[in-house]
Amino acid sequence: MSIASAIFRSREPEGGAYHIAFGATALALAATVFYVDTYTDIEGAIAVLYAITVLLAAQAITRVGLITLSCLCGFLSLVSYALTHAGETDLQAMLRLVVALAALVITTMLLVKTETARLALLSINAALRESEGRYRSIFDRTRVALWERDYSKLHAVLMGLKQQGIVDVRAHARAHPGFTERCIDLITVVASNEAGKELLGCDASATGTLKQSITTASDKFLDMLQAIMDNRRVFEDKVLIRTHGGDDKLVLLSISFPEEPLAFHRVIVSMVDITQRELALKALGEAQAELTKASKAAAVGVMSASLAHELNQPLGAIVVNAQTLLRWLDRDPPDLAAARRCAERMVRDSQRASDIIHNTRSLLARRDGSTETFDLDAFIEDTLALLEHELDRSGTKVRIEREHTPPVRAVKIELQQVLINLLTNAIQAMDEAGIENRAIIVRTESQDAGTIRLTIRDTGPGIAEAIRDKLFSPFFTTKATGMGIGLSICRATLEARGGSLTGDNHPQGGAVFSILMPVHPEVERA
Numbered sequence: 001m002s003i004a005s006a007i008f009r010s011r012e013p014e015g016g017a018y019h020i021a022f023g024a025t026a027l028a029l030a031a032t033v034f035y036v037d038t039y040t041d042i043e044g045a046i047a048v049l050y051a052i053t054v055l056l057a058a059q060a061i062t063r064v065g066l067i068t069l070s071c072l073c074g075f076l077s078l079v080s081y082a083l084t085h086a087g088e089t090d091l092q093a094m095l096r097l098v099v100a101l102a103a104l105v106i107t108t109m110l111l112v113k114t115e116t117a118r119l120a121l122l123s124i125n126a127a128l129r130e131s132e133g134r135y136r137s138i139f140d141r142t143r144v145a146l147w148e149r150d151y152s153k154l155h156a157v158l159m160g161l162k163q164q165g166i167v168d169v170r171a172h173a174r175a176h177p178g179f180t181e182r183c184i185d186l187i188t189v190v191a192s193n194e195a196g197k198e199l200l201g202c203d204a205s206a207t208g209t210l211k212q213s214i215t216t217a218s219d220k221f222l223d224m225l226q227a228i229m230d231n232r233r234v235f236e237d238k239v240l241i242r243t244h245g246g247d248d249k250l251v252l253l254s255i256s257f258p259e260e261p262l263a264f265h266r267v268i269v270s271m272v273d274i275t276q277r278e279l280a281l282k283a284l285g286e287a288q289a290e291l292t293k294a295s296k297a298a299a300v301g302v303m304s305a306s307l308a309h310e311l312n313q314p315l316g317a318i319v320v321n322a323q324t325l326l327r328w329l330d331r332d333p334p335d336l337a338a339a340r341r342c343a344e345r346m347v348r349d350s351q352r353a354s355d356i357i358h359n360t361r362s363l364l365a366r367r368d369g370s371t372e373t374f375d376l377d378a379f380i381e382d383t384l385a386l387l388e389h390e391l392d393r394s395g396t397k398v399r400i401e402r403e404h405t406p407p408v409r410a411v412k413i414e415l416q417q418v419l420i421n422l423l424t425n426a427i428q429a430m431d432e433a434g435i436e437n438r439a440i441i442v443r444t445e446s447q448d449a450g451t452i453r454l455t456i457r458d459t460g461p462g463i464a465e466a467i468r469d470k471l472f473s474p475f476f477t478t479k480a481t482g483m484g485i486g487l488s489i490c491r492a493t494l495e496a497r498g499g500s501l502t503g504d505n506h507p508q509g510g511a512v513f514s515i516l517m518p519v520h521p522e523v524e525r526a
Contacts, residue, residue, distance in 0.1 A: 026057035030073060038080040047077040047100030051107040058111045066115065070108035074101055139191075145199040145251075145271040148190040151228070154183055155264040158229045169226045180218055183225060190266060199251070199273060201244035224255065233257055238274070250275045314353040320389050321346045352386070355413040373409045376444055376452065377402055383419050384442075387427075394427050394438060401443040405452050408519055410497060415517070418490040418501070419456070422513050425486065426458035429511065433461040450519050457512040462505040471503050 030053040037046040050073035057069050081097050139146055158169075166172050173179045220239045227235040239253040251271040258264060325342035328335040377400075384391070384398055391398060423440060430438045439459045447453045463471065472491050491501040499517045506512040 020060070022056050023060040026053050026060070026069075029053045029056065030069075030076070034076045034080060037077070038083050047073075047080065047097060048103050050074075050077060050100065051103045054104065054107050054111060058115070063112050063115045066108055066111050070104055073104055077101060077104070140193045142193065143195050145193070145196040145273070147192045147196055147269040149267050149269055150188040150190055150265045151186075151257075151267045152262075152265040154186040154225075155228060155261060157183070157186060158225060159261070162229055167229065169229060170222050173222055180221060184221070196271070199243070199249070199271060200241075201247075220253070227255075228257060233259070239271075241271070249273055250278050311353055311357075314349040314386075317349040317386065317389060318346050318353075321349065349386070352413070352416075371409050371411055373407050374412060375407055376405050376454070379412070379416070380419070380442055380444070383416050383423075386416075387420065387423055390424065390427055394431055396427055396430065396438040396440060398423075398440045398442060401441060403443075403445040405444050405446050406519055408452060408517055410517065414493050414497070418493055418515065419454075421486045421490050422456045422515075426456060426460065426511070429460040430458060435460055447516060452517050452519060454515040454517065455512055456515075457506050457510055459510045462509060462511050463503060468504075472501075 030050065033046060033049045033053065036042060053073055054066060054070055058066055061069065077097060077100055081093065085093055139148075161172065220237055223237060224235050233256065235253070235255045235257070237253055238250060240248055240250055242248055250273075252274050254270045254272075256268050258267065321342045325339050325346070328339040328342060380400060390396075426440050427438075437459060441455075441457045443453075443455045443457070445453050472487050487501075487503070494501045494515060494517070497517075499515065501513065501515055503511060503513045
């Protein structure tokens with residue numbers, strides 16, 4: 001920084017001549033005061049006029065310059081006193097010198113303080129201009145529709161009503177027709193950005209535009225008036241507005257109200273057009289409704305397929321027993337004992353088909369099946385008896401490996417259908433692979449104090465790696481005539497009762513399916 005820039009103020013070009021004139025006048029006055037004080041016989045505190053010199057120079061120089069000039073004027077006063085009173089002691093002259101120096105010091109101190117305040121004010125004004133510039137840039141360039149509106153008159157009216165004891169704006173509007181229109185007329189638009197003009201289709205300050213956009217949302221406008229009366233800082237809501245072209249748009253309106261009543265002359269209002277979003281949400285809702293209908297139809301289809309799948313085995317058993325019954329009756333003489341056993345098996349299978357239908361109806365009615373406590377080993381024996389014909393036909397031997405397990409409590413028909421499905425799948429898998437030594441090992445064991453494991457292992461080809469991840473997927477099957485819902489239903493049935501079903505390959509060959517069942521399932525929760 002140069003000495004000149006430290007002493008003299010930097011000024012705009014148009015003010016240069018003005019400051020030069022002040023500087024030149026101050027220097028001329030300082031020279032005149034020194035001459036009069038030193039070389040004339042005028043008695044008096046002529047040196048006091050140096051304060052005027054400093055005042056004039058203050059218009060053109062900085063604080064450093066003021067202090068420098070003040071020191072120079074003080075030095076000239078001392079030089080003048082020394083030249084005019086050399087070797088003499090004049091009390092009056094000395095008092096005049098002290099008064100002049102005091103005036104000069106006080107004037108300089110005041111001017112320095114004033115200059116400091118002036119510089120602070122200039123800094124504040126510069127910061128305000130910069131802030132205003134940033135605000136205006138953001139206001140104009142943002143893609144959110146923004147307005148500056150003057151709510152001062154409206155605020156005064158609402159506060160006046162509040163002082164009169166009126167606290168419900170809607171009730172007051174119903175009792176005074178035209179109140180809403182008068183309130184709208186009290187609002188004026190100070191400024192709007194380009195996004196606001198695009199949203200409404202014209203400049204929002206145009207006559208009638210504000211009233212047209214608000215009138216379509218008069219209920220929301222009354223809510224906004226209530227927010228002002230309640231001294232709330234923010235009002236936000238979805239509002240239907242009408243553009244200059246007559247189109248209705250749904251916008252998200254947000255208004256930030258100031259804390260000070262005097263600041264209501266500039267209230268920021270923002271609007272975000274959400275018309276397309278709401279239309280998309282409406283379309284999504286309609287699509288979800290259609291999907292719900294389709295899901296219900298699919299659920300009915302799955303239930304029908306499941307029912308057909310589960311009834312296929314007992315009905316097939318009834319047919320086989322009926323054919324066997326006829327053969328026993330066609331003998332000469334008829335084997336009535338064997339025929340009786342066939343008839344009993346037909347009754348048993350018919351009852352099981354009835355139980356399946358009853359359980360399915362319970363599921364459709366969202367009623368829990370009837371649980372009962374039973375011995376697992378006896379349950380397995382009964383289930384294998386139902387598959388007697390299938391096992392004999394395929395030449396499959398079944399070995400049961402028992403471990404002492406506590407009685408279980410479950411919906412018996414459901415667990416029986418799961419076990420029949422797994423045994424039937426094992427038989428069919430070995431049939432398709434042409435396995436000669438066909439065997440199924442059914443093993444029961446206690447997993448822990450509250451869980452029992454039931455495993456079904458076969459000596460078939462096992463589960464192919466490519467289909468292992470899809471094993472329990474609905475409608476996935478490797479059978480030519482299969483529907484692919486058996487394993488899916490089995491897993492869903494067990495999981496609904498707190499159990500689980502997994503499938504994998506056994507290290508010694510063949511597939512193995514593991515059923516985990518809680519001893520006392522929380523049927524009510526399921």
